[in-house]
Amino acid sequence: MKIEVKKKLDVIFKGFLLLTATASILVTVGIVVALVEDTIRFFTHPEGGGFPTSLIRFFTETEWTPTFISKKIGIWPLLCGTFLIAGIAMAISIPLGILIAVYLSEFASHRVREAVKPWLDFLEAVPTVVYGYFALLGVTPLLQWIFAKFGIEMHGMNALSPGIVLGVMILPFTASLVEDAMKGVPQYLREASYSLGATKLRTAFQVVIPAAKSGIIAAYLLGTSRAIGETMVVAVAAGMYPNLTLNPLEPVQTITGYIVQVALGDLPFLSFEYLSIFAAGFLLFVLTLFFNLLAVYLKSRVERY
Amino acid sequence: MDYKKAERVFSAIGIFCVWFVLIFLFSIAVKLFIDGFHRIFDPKFYISYPSRFPEEAGILSAWVDTIYIMLGAIFWSVVLGIPAGIYLEEFGGKGKIARLIEANITNLSAVPSIVYGLLALGIFVYRFKFGESILTAGLTLGLLMLPVIVVTTRESLRRIPRAIREGAYALGATNYELVFHHLLPYSLGGILTGVIIATSRAIGETAPLLTIGALTFIAFLPPPPWESFIEMLKSPFTMLAIQMFNWVSRPQEAFHKNAAAAGFILLVLCLLLNSISYYLRYKMRKKYQW
Numbered sequence: 001m002k003i004e005v006k007k008k009l010d011v012i013f014k015g016f017l018l019l020t021a022t023a024s025i026l027v028t029v030g031i032v033v034a035l036v037e038d039t040i041r042f043f044t045h046p047e048g049g050g051f052p053t054s055l056i057r058f059f060t061e062t063e064w065t066p067t068f069i070s071k072k073i074g075i076w077p078l079l080c081g082t083f084l085i086a087g088i089a090m091a092i093s094i095p096l097g098i099l100i101a102v103y104l105s106e107f108a109s110h111r112v113r114e115a116v117k118p119w120l121d122f123l124e125a126v127p128t129v130v131y132g133y134f135a136l137l138g139v140t141p142l143l144q145w146i147f148a149k150f151g152i153e154m155h156g157m158n159a160l161s162p163g164i165v166l167g168v169m170i171l172p173f174t175a176s177l178v179e180d181a182m183k184g185v186p187q188y189l190r191e192a193s194y195s196l197g198a199t200k201l202r203t204a205f206q207v208v209i210p211a212a213k214s215g216i217i218a219a220y221l222l223g224t225s226r227a228i229g230e231t232m233v234v235a236v237a238a239g240m241y242p243n244l245t246l247n248p249l250e251p252v253q254t255i256t257g258y259i260v261q262v263a264l265g266d267l268p269f270l271s272f273e274y275l276s277i278f279a280a281g282f283l284l285f286v287l288t289l290f291f292n293l294l295a296v297y298l299k300s301r302v303e304r305y
Numbered sequence: 306m307d308y309k310k311a312e313r314v315f316s317a318i319g320i321f322c323v324w325f326v327l328i329f330l331f332s333i334a335v336k337l338f339i340d341g342f343h344r345i346f347d348p349k350f351y352i353s354y355p356s357r358f359p360e361e362a363g364i365l366s367a368w369v370d371t372i373y374i375m376l377g378a379i380f381w382s383v384v385l386g387i388p389a390g391i392y393l394e395e396f397g398g399k400g401k402i403a404r405l406i407e408a409n410i411t412n413l414s415a416v417p418s419i420v421y422g423l424l425a426l427g428i429f430v431y432r433f434k435f436g437e438s439i440l441t442a443g444l445t446l447g448l449l450m451l452p453v454i455v456v457t458t459r460e461s462l463r464r465i466p467r468a469i470r471e472g473a474y475a476l477g478a479t480n481y482e483l484v485f486h487h488l489l490p491y492s493l494g495g496i497l498t499g500v501i502i503a504t505s506r507a508i509g510e511t512a513p514l515l516t517i518g519a520l521t522f523i524a525f526l527p528p529p530p531w532e533s534f535i536e537m538l539k540s541p542f543t544m545l546a547i548q549m550f551n552w553v554s555r556p557q558e559a560f561h562k563n564a565a566a567a568g569f570i571l572l573v574l575c576l577l578l579n580s581i582s583y584y585l586r587y588k589m590r591k592k593y594q595w
Contacts, residue, residue, distance in 0.1 A: 127509020229417025
């Protein structure tokens with residue numbers, strides 16, 4: 001091949017690589033365009049009451065019924081359900097995540113770590129609908145049985161059981177991020193602590209964890225963002241009823257659950273129902289983006305030793 | 306204070322937590338296996354279409370469509386993801402565009418999957434008029450897999466020592482010769498691992514496909530691609546995970562058995578794909594030791 005041809009080929013090749021790399025930007029642009037455009041349409045739709053009214057109703061009403069004849073579009077029940085379940089999930093995931101990460105990175109032998117890691121990875125790959133099945137038909141009956149012993153009745157659909165399952169589901173993800181953060185702490189800090197006579201346990205909790213603080217918080221922010229965006233577990237096991245409650249034993253609906261419920265039905269293009277899932281989706285996107293950016297910011301602030 | 310005792314107690318707690326998680330995973334598998342036992346070993350389950358009678362319902366259309374959709378998803382994610390990864394790792398440098406794309410991909414990987422479904426519904430289904438088809442489903446899952454593929458491509462390229470690149474350039478190789486003759490062959494194992502991991506995640510994805518209108522009752526197969534490729538792409542679809550979701554959300558208990566069987570098959574598929582990727586990674590580590 002002549003050198004000129006080769007040079008041209010090289011330019012074409014590099015151009016092709018750049019082109020595919022920019023495809024990811026197009027995806028982001030596509031997401032933002034699709035969400036923003038239909039969200040604007042939602043808020044200007046006559047059935048929601050037109051622009052300023054619909055936005056006020058969105059934040060002041062306490063019921064969410066865009067699919068009913070009498071349409072109420074208060075977002076709070078969905079937000080409440082979303083954060084209730086995410087909160088339960090994090091209540092499981094935060095303590096267990098720290099314990100597992102500390103144990104695996106500071107205490108466990110190399111062999112144990114190598115044996116456990118693949119299974120934790122696999123836990124992350126289990127299809128979420130399978131977790132949903134387990135929450136509905138495994139965890140809920142168990143909890144009902146336990147609560148019945150104390151004379152408390154629990155609905156078949158509730159926030160507690162998907163919350164618990166979600167907490168275990170995001171555990172490998174958060175635990176491995178926490179572990180990474182703790183690995184980033186330089187060895188000489190540990191050694192300094194040991195040389196002062198501190199035990200392993202004390203070093204882990206009073207030197208390593210404080211030093212890895214921002215990384216650990218970032219890990220949990222990413223975990224929360226996952227819990228908020230998770231769909232199938234809550235769609236299967238949390239119920240389909242937007243409920244403004246903080247009682248984990250009652251059925252609730254999350255933003256993602258609502259999108260699934262509406263998408264399952266017949267959806268005429270640009271109808272009010274169709275637009276409402278984009279408005280809900282936009283809110284979800286903004287929420288998760290907020291948590292992600294906060295995590296990125298915190299990570300960038302990790303102290304360098 | 307007896308610090309040795311404290312340490313032993315903590316170790317016990319740590320082991321307990323790890324076991325708790327592993328037992329959780331194990332009990333999911335056992336629960337699915339017990340509930341779906343009869344259907345898993347029923348050959349008719351694999352060769353019948355969905356039905357309103359739970360005993361006659363099967364997953365034929367689900368697993369055939371799953372194969373088509375996953376092939377599409379792998380195609381899109383590989384075609385877009387590997388060159389993008391090569392660009393970012395090898396040629397992007399510290400330029401503004403490369404940094405922007407990088408930040409963008411990090412963000413995309415954290416976007417909830419159902420948002421991809423809304424993207425596909427708003428853009429592919431209605432604005433591009435692809436319809437609720439196998440093409441749309443493949444494209445959507447492909448985009449969902451994209452960040453994983455880009456990241457693993459970059460990681461496996463990073464492991465190739467600088468000397469290889471300098472040696473190739475010194476002998477007068479062009480950029481594309483460097484990539485095709487050296488970088489790609491050496492990193493192929495790592496990239497393949499990434500593709501398999503991404504596939505195993507995408508195969509269980511349900512939410513984005515539900516929003517673009519996956520059907521749960523399909524009593525026909527798409528025309529085989531060797532007869533009419535376009536018709537195949539345009540035909541409506543279902544997937545294993547979606548079939549399972551449909552069955553689990555029905556009130557009749559008999560359908561739950563089908564759901565359990567479908568879930569168990571999904572679980573086995575994922576375990577299989579994950580083990581393959583582990584094996585590959587292990588092999589690759591042995592083959593190339595720089």
